[in-house]
Amino acid sequence: MAKFFAITIIIIAIASAIPILRHTWAPPEDISTHGALIDEQLSETMAEAGISFLAAQFVLAFFIWKFSNPAPDAKLKNFPGGAKGLVIAAFLVVGIEVMALGIFGAKAWANVYLTPPAADAMPIQVQAGQFAFYFRYPGPDGKFGATHPELINEGQQNYYGLDPEHDVDARDDIVAAEMAIPVNKEIHLLMHSKDVGHSFYVRELRVQQDFVPGLDVSLHFTATKVGKYEIVCTQLCGLGHYNMKAYLEVLSQQDFDDWMKKETAMQ
């Protein structure tokens, strides 16, 4: 019975490694300038965690196989030299491993968050609210109008609580339900939540960032491939969470200008 159990462990461990080695569930093609580093980091993490996992399973199976049926008169033996040295060694190995992943990963992280965006990066604001995203562009004046939560009126499409009557900067702001960006142009995304926690996730962009109520979060990225991608909320935010999505349109500069004209006419 013990030998059967040991063999089962080996089979399950190997079977679960196969789809990962074969890239059965590989992420979709990366369309960002920073994504390669993130993909590298992920596969490195996966490789190290996978090797540790397999090694642990093999050792477990070996011990089950060898020691599951001790002779009736066998005595329990202590590990030679006690377990202390081994525990310290395990702490060091795992600690160094996790730290190394963190240090190497810091660059991938910094590319999106810590380094400042280029001076000519295009600012776009995204507001998450139950259960939709709305995107705001500053318009020809390059300035976002102030937001007034008390003026938010969804029935009148005033999702941001703008006050165009008194605020000149707000008059030319473009608020859209989809996010269009020009290809190969750096985007400075300014994120805030209207109500609860949400998340902005575009698989192809390798961007996944939570909205935290009360915090202004910002990140920057450059998309390199024209196409239409899905933006989904990946933080359970309530009843309509499953339907909280929008589309990211990566367009050529010409198409983007046309899109902006169309959106301006819709305001």
Add this chain to the structure above:
Amino acid sequence: MRRKPILIALLTLLAGSSLMFAGTVSGKVTYTGTPAHQKAIDMSKEPSCAKQHATPISTETVVTGANNALENVVVYISAGAPDEGQVPTQAITYTQKGCQYLPHVLPMHVNQEFEILNDDQTSHNIHPLPKVNIEWNKSQPPGSPPIKEKYDKAEFIEVKCNIHPWMHGYFAVLKTSHYDVSKEGGDFKLPNLPPGKYTLTAWHEKYGTQTADVTITGNETKDVNFTFKATAY
């Protein structure tokens, strides 16, 4: 045997007299000034709804027509109504279609049953926001049976959808069935009013209320017009 013709004659007379003294109030609702610009609605998040509109629909906070007509104004008898407490038995319907509420404003009698239908291929979550009635919000996946509800207090209730933030409408819960909603051209008509003194109220979701007194003495049509002052924002 001779009683029957008399009875018929009496009944005819009764029916005739009530018709004879049925007055009508009709008129137009208009605006002065510049009404607020209505933004087009981007439904790209819900493609099954977006494709139902050849051109994007706009918000319906202020709907205007030719010659300064103002639509979606509820005109009703707010004092003197002869039918207070007479709850109509037929249910009325409020439809969610193309991620839009049809009609935008649904008037109803207190305690009158109304049905909410989902004609879309997506889930809706209807969430009226009453202040004096009891609040609820109900999820309605596609293909669900109608939701049946009623309100027991008079109130204007804003309605929203928790899934599609742009969806917006109103329930007008009134103590009378003598109401109308101004249509294209701003026209409204309240027929079958017995003689009496009435207060007429016109309610608009953005521009507030106006009232007018009207007296019906017999079989006549009284003209009452309302003019709201529109604001650009």
